[in-house]
Amino acid sequence: MTSEDDFDISILKFQLEDIQEKQFKGKWNEKNPPDFFVALEKFESDIKNILQSIEDAKIAQSIARAVDLDAALIGEFTTEERQARHDHEIALQLRDGIQDISPEPTSPEKDVEIFSDVASSSLTNSSSSYARQADILERLYLRRHECIICTSLLKQGANISVGCPKGHVFCEGCVRNLFLLSISNEDLYPPKCCEKPIPFSLVSEHFTSCESKKFSEAKIEYSTQNRVYCFRSECGRFIPRKESDNDQAECIHCYNKTCIHCKKAAHEGDCPADEALHKLVALADRNQWVRCFQCRSIIDRNQGCNHMR
Template sequence: MECLQMRECGASRLALDDEIEALTQQLEEIRFYRENDKGKWRADDLPDNELGISAFLEEVTTSLGVLGDLRLAQSFANAVESDAQAIKAITEEEIQAEEDRRLAMRYSVDDTQPESDSEADGIAGDYSIFQRLCLSVYNWFMDGNGAETEIDDGGPSMTYAQRQEEAMRRLSEVETCCACYDLFPLHNIQRLNCAALYCHDCLRSIFATATTDESLFPPKCCGEPIPLCLVQGKMSQHELDEFRNAEVEFSTSNRTYCSNTDCQRFVSPRNIQADRARCPYCDLDTCVLCKSAYHDKDDCAADTALQATLELVKRMRWQRCYACGAVVELTIGCYHMK
C-alpha cells in the first residue's frame, strides 16, 4: 500500500500530509458513491463491485489510521527535539518539588520508610531528567496515552520496570553517521535503501550541494538515487524550492538563462512564450534563440527559419510591413509601393 511505501521513505511531514489528504479525498469519493448508489441486493449475496468497494474502503481507512499514528509519533519526536531545553527546565522544577514533598513526608511520620521504593522509582532515579522526559513521551505513545498495557507476545508479561528498561535502552541507542562519523540518537539518523546511515545535517548538505553542482545531481549513495521524501521534511522551504528548481533546470535540454548579467538565473519553460523568456526574478525578457536580450520588433540573427524566409522574400521581391514586419505579396498592380 502507498502508506507503507511512504513510511519506508521516511516520516516526512509534507509527504504525510499529502498522503493523508489524498486518502481523505478517496474516502469522500467512496462515501459519495454509496450515498448515490441505487442498487439493491441481499446482504448475503453482494455483487462483485460492492465487495471491491468494501475492501477498498477498509484499506483506505486502515491506511489513514497508520498515517495518523505515524504523524502523531513524528510530532512527539519533533517536540522533544525542538523544545527539550524548555521542557527540561520545567520538569526539573516539578521533580524538585516532588522530591521536597517526599522528603517532608518522610520526616513527618514516625514509621520508618520501606527499604526500597517501587521498581519504577528506582529505575527512573538512575537516569537524567531529559532521559526521563523522553521515556515518559515514549511510554505515553506506546501504551496508548499513558494507559498501562501488558505486552502479550506468547511469553510471560513484561513488568513495568522491564518495560522502562527496554524503553530506556532504545532511547539510549546511537548510530554513527557515515559522512561525519559523529554519534547520533536514532531519531536523528536516516537509513537509506542501501543501508547507509546519515545524520540529518549531512543528508541536507548532500541535497544542497547537488542543487548547485549538476555533476552531483540527482543526489546518490552507493550509485542509487536518494528519494527526496527522506529529507524534504528536514529542509527549509527555501532549500526545498531551490532543489526543485534545480531539478527542472538540470532536466531541461535547451536551457535559457536570463540575459541580465546581474541575474543570469535559469528561466523555467513555464515562463517562456514563443521565443520570449521572461525572468521571474528581474522581469527582463530574453530571446530563447540567441540567448541575448529580447529583440521585440527586430529580427533575430540566430533564427534560421526567419533568415531563410527573408531570403525567399528578397528573391520574390516581396515587401514587409514597416509597422508589424509582416510579409506582403503583390498580386495586382506595380512594384512601386508606398
C-alpha cells in the first residue's frame, strides 16, 4: 500500500465516523425514517464495503510479496517434490515394463515464474491487477492439492493425506493402485511417501473389506522370516506360521502339508535340510545321548537298564 492509499483510508474512516455521529441525532419513527437517514445508511454501507475491499487487497498483496521473496525457496521445494514423484514413476516403469508413463514435469523455472507473477501483479496499479492476482493465487492454491503421482489437481476434500512429512497428497485412484500393487509385489511393500511408510488406517476407507483383508494377509506374509509356501506348484500359497505343527505346515487352501525345512512335501523321519537338528544329533553323539524310538526326542539315561521302550 502507498501513502496515497493510507490517506484515502483515513478519509474514508473520518467520513464513516461523521455519518455515525449524524445518525444519533434527531428523533423519528424507526419504521418510517426520513430520506436523509436512509441515504446516510446507504453511504455508510458503501464506505464499509470499500474499506473491506482495501483490507482484502492488502492481505492479498502481502501474500504476493511473501511469495516473491521466497520464490527461490519455494522453487527448490517444488523441485524436490517433482523428483520424488519422478523416482516413483520410474519404479512403476521398471516393475511393469511400461514406457513413458510419466507426464511431462513442470520445470523449476516455470514454478518460480508463477511465484514471480504474483509479486508483479501486486506491484501494479491497474484495475485488472486484483483479478490477475486472484487468478494466480488460485493456481498456487490448486498446486498444494496436486496428486503426487498423477499430478491431477484435486478439489477441496478430494485429496487424501497420508501423513507425509512434506504434506504430499494423493487422489483416490493412485492411493488405491499404490496399495493394491503392493499386495502382489513385495518390492512395493510397504507403500511409502518420501521414504515413510503410509499407515493403512489413513486410507482404509477407500478399500473394500475384501481388499483390506488381502492387504492384512500380505502384511503378515511380508513380515514373516523363513516363510513356508505350499509345495504344490498348482497352489504355492503362503502358509502362516500358526498353521505349522512341529516340522510340517498345512496349507489352508488345499490342505496339503509341506516340510518347513526342505519346503517340499511333508515326509517321515529327519529332514536332511534341518541343520539345527543335525547339530543337535552331533552334540548327542559326543555326549552319548540317545533318541527315543517313539517320539525321536533326545534323552540322557541316568539310571535303569540299557533297554528302552
